[in-house]
Amino acid sequence: MEGKREKETAAEERYCILYEGGSGEITEKKSRFIACTRPVSSEEEALAFVEEMRKKYWDARHHCWAYVIGERGEQVRCSDDGEPSQTAGKPMLDVLLGAGVRGICLVVTRYFGGTLLGTGGLVRAYQGAAKAGLENSTIVEKRLGKRVRVITDYNGVGKIQYLAAQKNIITLDSQYGEYAEMVFLADPAEMEAFCGDITEGTSGKAKILPEGTVYYGRIGGELVLF
Numbered sequence: 001m002e003g004k005r006e007k008e009t010a011a012e013e014r015y016c017i018l019y020e021g022g023s024g025e026i027t028e029k030k031s032r033f034i035a036c037t038r039p040v041s042s043e044e045e046a047l048a049f050v051e052e053m054r055k056k057y058w059d060a061r062h063h064c065w066a067y068v069i070g071e072r073g074e075q076v077r078c079s080d081d082g083e084p085s086q087t088a089g090k091p092m093l094d095v096l097l098g099a100g101v102r103g104i105c106l107v108v109t110r111y112f113g114g115t116l117l118g119t120g121g122l123v124r125a126y127q128g129a130a131k132a133g134l135e136n137s138t139i140v141e142k143r144l145g146k147r148v149r150v151i152t153d154y155n156g157v158g159k160i161q162y163l164a165a166q167k168n169i170i171t172l173d174s175q176y177g178e179y180a181e182m183v184f185l186a187d188p189a190e191m192e193a194f195c196g197d198i199t200e201g202t203s204g205k206a207k208i209l210p211e212g213t214v215y216y217g218r219i220g221g222e223l224v225l226f
Contacts, residue, residue: 018104024132030113035133064088087122
């Protein structure tokens with residue numbers, strides 16, 4: 001089975017992406033299922049990854065695959081690569097969709113162990129391999145953040161820093177010259193409330209300059225901007 005569909009949904013303020021690929025393996029009745037993932041941003045990249053896995057595991061019987069591409073997951077495709085219809089690609093795709101991860105291509109390579117697994121066994125095996133591959137991959141939640149630059153005299157610095165710490169607002173940069181300039185990042189709703197607090201806390205003396213939006217996430221506690 002090979003299917004392709006596109007869907008349209010509203011843009012989301014947060015969603016998960018594959019940041020770094022990985023691999024996992026399971027064995028079912030002597031058949032080996034090797035799952036590999038890779039970040040992709042286009043169908044061309046996804047299909048190139050599939051071919052790469054075919055060459056790497058050239059002596060395997062099946063190389064089943066699935067991908068989800070786009071900020072809204074609008075490009076979705078999967079293939080059973082010769083396995084019985086809907087026993088490999090679709091179950092793998094269901095795992096990806098269930099995890100809510102995008103920008104990912106998953107390939108599960110099967111080395112046949114000599115024992116037929118039946119349709120139910122194949123579905124469970126390919127899903128299990130897919131989950132093993134995801135478990136060894138780095139998945140990051142991308143969040144839409146709003147950046148603002150705040151310019152204030154030194155009387156307002158302590159108050160603004162206190163508000164930022166109290167509300168867990170991210171400080172991207174701080175510069176101190178004739179005036180203090182600080183760049184902050186937060187989810188849009190949080191930033192709106194924070195800016196209101198700054199205006200109130202400094203009696204309107206602080207200058208607040210919007211600097212647009214950016215996606216951000218955390219990997220092992222470290223901030224990453226996309």
